[in-house]
Amino acid sequence: MTTIIPILGDQLSHGLASLRGSDLASSVVLMMEVAEETTYVRHHKAKIVLILSAMRHFAEELRGAGWQVDYVRLDDPDNSGSFTGEVERCIGRNEGSSIRIVEAGEWRVQQAIGGWRDRFGVPVEILSDDRFICPLPDFFAWAASRRELVMESFYRQQRRRTGLLMESDDTPVGGQWNFDKDNRAPPPRQRPLREPRRFAPDETTREVIALVEGRFRHHFGTLDSFALPVTAEQARALLADFVEERLPRFGTYQDAMLEGADFLYHSRLSTSLNCGLLTPIEVCEAAEAAYHRGEAPLNAVEGFIRQMIGWREYIRGMYWLEMPGLSEVNFFGNRRDLPDFYWTGTTDMACCADSVRNTRDNAYAHHIQRLMVLGNFAMLAGIDPAQVADWYLVVYADAYEWVEHPNVLGMSQFADGGRLGTKPYAGSGAYINKMSNYCKGCRFDVKKRVGEDACPFNALYWDFLDRNEAKLRGNRRMWQPYATWNRFGDSTKSEIRAQARRFLDSLEGAAPGWARAYSAATASGGEETGKSGRSG
Structure with a gap:
């Protein structure tokens, strides 16, 4: 009688509920590198390296602690490509009589787990993820x-x-x-x-880097400076470094x-x-x-x-x-395509260029770069929130749907209409100027609303308020910006609208490069690309 204990790539904790109380002699831990998870969106190369390397290190730690680990590598020729397929194969290999698993962090994976009892004909025990503080x-x-x-x-x-x-x-x-x-x-x-603190790749991580550079070479990002922690020991060293420094x-x-x-x-x-x-x-x-x-x-x-x-x-x-309705929210009805500069970093807006560069190089940007630069621009410009959410899920190494969806669709894009946030996080260039040094070296003038060298955030901010007035006027936290907008004369308003329209028109069709290649690849499927959960 063998209990199969699947451990997912975001469950790399020795105190995991499915491991506690399980018998080493009668249990098999199943860990799976599956194509479906690497390509449902085309994740940043560093994100794939992080998860696969951390999984391989964790598997070795489990073996050292006495667990029997059935580990399926991505390049295993018999890899089925999905969690469900690998659980089925593991049951067959190990004569599994039951499954014990901690609930998944993402809706689509939990839905798959929910069908395992009927599919496999064995008991499936789904445990709460008590690593979180609030059940x-x-x-x-x-x-x-x-x-x-x-x-x-x-x-x-x-x-x-x-x-x-x-x-x-x-x-x-x-x-x-x-x-x-x-x-x-x-x-x-x-x-x-x-x-x-940085962590030089060891032999295991270097092996994963070679795999990713070969198999996912067209994915966004670079691995030139990969130095993320891939073990609990390294993570605790980074924690100590943060606390001290x-x-x-x-x-x-x-x-x-x-x-x-x-x-x-x-x-x-x-x-x-x-x-x-x-x-x-x-x-x-x-x-x-x-x-x-x-x-x-x-x-x-x-x-x-x-x-x-x-x-x-x-x-x-x-x-x-x-969930699942959160995936489809679009309060403002935004339909504009994500501009190419989100992939290339090629833009004269210094704040956006530096934030995308950081994202490309490190699979990272801190919360204000994500919220008040890249997220703010997308909302002001009327970008389709599903495309914005896909982009965030692709490019950041810490992005899993449970954390990315509410942060992007709710907080950043206000696409849920205020279910999560009390007001849109919309700002003009003045906020970015106050909280950064970006504007000092930018070719745009943060103090101008209109003109060839005017900061795009300024006209876009007021145009955003104008075109969404019917939806936002009743928001008690928006009375002040609307009071300011109403003090502008008709000619000033017209100039702002025209300025915003000219800039937005320059974004139309601005995805002939990486972004369009991304969309075409995810739509066509295949080993390297797979398919996107939404935008493909």
Whole structure:
């Protein structure tokens, strides 16, 4: 009697619920590198390397701990290409009599798992993913009790649940729950003293890099500087490096952008968290300990913990609450194609060019580059939110649908009409100028709304408000920008509309290069390309 324990590529945790309490002698751990997961969108090369290398390292750790591991490599000639196909083959190879698995992080994978009992004719035990702090039933109960699903109230509940930064059951350390007002400083004059910790590829990772460069050579991104942690030991070393070197200034500068400074004071821990090499509670406890040792200020530690147990857990709950309908939302009815510069980085807008370069080189950009530069532009320009969501899922190494969909479709694009966010995150060039040094070297003038050298964000911002007034006028947080718009004279409004139209017209058909090749390839299928879940 053999229990098959499938472990997915984002479940690389030794404390995983399906491993706890299982008998080593009567269990087979199944780990699968499958084509379907590498190509349902054409993931950044570094994202594929990260997951495959981390999986191979984790499998070796399991073997060292005494587990029998049935590992299927991507280049196995008998690889079926799907989770379901590999589970079926594993049952046959190992005379499997039952399946024990932790619930999937993504809707489409969970739907497949839900059909295994009938397909295979064996019991399937699906366990809750208790690496997350808030169980999904608890989140659903919280959501059902609220008229508005405001993250702040959820976050306070999470603080009480965990006891993090709490003096008593209802008294937060420092006397207040949120120090966000202290965390909005413009970029520092000097870059951090050194680059964050990097991890040179070992033999296993180099083998995966060769596989990816050969099999996925046309995918977006570069592997020239791949240095992400691929083991829990490396991830914890990166955590320690962040706590010591960057956490003290993280809070103050968490929204700042500095050209060419790809990471500033950010942690880069999201890739390790989202594939299971770290757990959110150990990360939060490390940050809290730094505060109690007097090595990091409260505004930094609270802001970091809020991202971990507040926003991250809230986003996960909203994903499962809103799926599958979340994939189809388009509140503004946007239909414009994603511009080519999202793939090439070729644009005179310095903020967009640097953010795409960072994305291409590192499969990374921090949250303000994602939200207020690339996401903001897409929403202002009226880009189809499904294409925007696909792009984010492709290009970032920490992007899984459960975290990417709510962040992009809900927060960034406001495509859900305000179910997640209380207002659109729309901004003109003034915000980018305040929070970065991008505008100083840009060929566009951030102070101009119209003219050949006017910053495109300015006219696009007001044009966005104008064309969506019927949908946004009633939003209580939008009265001030609309009051300003209404003070403009008719001629000024006409100039702004014309300026925005000229710029948007220049984007039409602006995807003859990489973006069009991407769309054509995903539509045609094949080993290297596969098919996109939506845009193909």
